[in-house]
Amino acid sequence: MNEYQQLLAPIRQFLQCETPDAWVQKACLPESLPIILKDHLLCELKAAQSAMFLIRKYAVDKQSATVLLEWFKPYEAFAYDRIGDIYTLKNKNQISKQILAKKQSPYSQDLIDKMVLLIKEELHHFYQVLEIMHQRNIPYDGITAGRYAKSLFSYISPHDPKTLVDKLIIGAYIEARSCERFAKLAPYLDEQLANFYISLLRSEARHYQDYLHLAQLISKQDITERINYFGIIEAELISTPDDDFKFHSGVPITLTRAY
Numbered sequence: 001m002n003e004y005q006q007l008l009a010p011i012r013q014f015l016q017c018e019t020p021d022a023w024v025q026k027a028c029l030p031e032s033l034p035i036i037l038k039d040h041l042l043c044e045l046k047a048a049q050s051a052m053f054l055i056r057k058y059a060v061d062k063q064s065a066t067v068l069l070e071w072f073k074p075y076e077a078f079a080y081d082r083i084g085d086i087y088t089l090k091n092k093n094q095i096s097k098q099i100l101a102k103k104q105s106p107y108s109q110d111l112i113d114k115m116v117l118l119i120k121e122e123l124h125h126f127y128q129v130l131e132i133m134h135q136r137n138i139p140y141d142g143i144t145a146g147r148y149a150k151s152l153f154s155y156i157s158p159h160d161p162k163t164l165v166d167k168l169i170i171g172a173y174i175e176a177r178s179c180e181r182f183a184k185l186a187p188y189l190d191e192q193l194a195n196f197y198i199s200l201l202r203s204e205a206r207h208y209q210d211y212l213h214l215a216q217l218i219s220k221q222d223i224t225e226r227i228n229y230f231g232i233i234e235a236e237l238i239s240t241p242d243d244d245f246k247f248h249s250g251v252p253i254t255l256t257r258a259y
Helices: 003-014 021-027 030-058 062-081 108-135 148-153 162-188 191-218 224-239
Strands: none
Touching: 003 162, 003 191, 021 030, 021 162, 030 062, 030 108, 030 162, 062 108, 108 191, 148 162, 148 224, 162 191, 162 224
């Protein structure tokens, strides 16, 4: 078993279904590439935002919360308002000011340590996707969100700490599914994209593990039942028909060409 198969083995065990062949077939069509890259770009930003929102709400002091918002402004301006470009975003994924934990929270520092690293990596991946799009003359003209994340988050418990635990478990599923799909796509892509997606596997696998570790750390109960609960929902979203083709979408309703 090679290194990447070792990385993927626990992820495949964690996920309750594999990505359907029909999704891979659709994703490999040349006309699907702009959608995949634009959605991947936005997914990287949303992953970073989700981590940022978690530590702003649960882990950091007020001054640090403001610092986090400022960190994201160039990325959000580009993604949502089309302000800036590949040059203005260069090297923006590092944070220059210290992030301080809330004194009252017993798990603040653990959240900060893992989520700040995740944010840096996701913002770097955002820039890497943007570079690939730039090289291929694929413009970023915005893209609407699919059903996947919104549907998962609709099942979150309304009361903390269960709310936080659920968000962390969902984060684990999103990262695990991303990792699985990168691996599924890589054999059918050109060398540059294949190498890029393979290069993401290690960090995505670690992110899913970090989310699960934090969820169990914060929960006062074993989270196995809750993991299974969201696993069933996630698998249904992946394995049922979906008329909005995106990086995390379900089974495409239409295919136009075989790969």
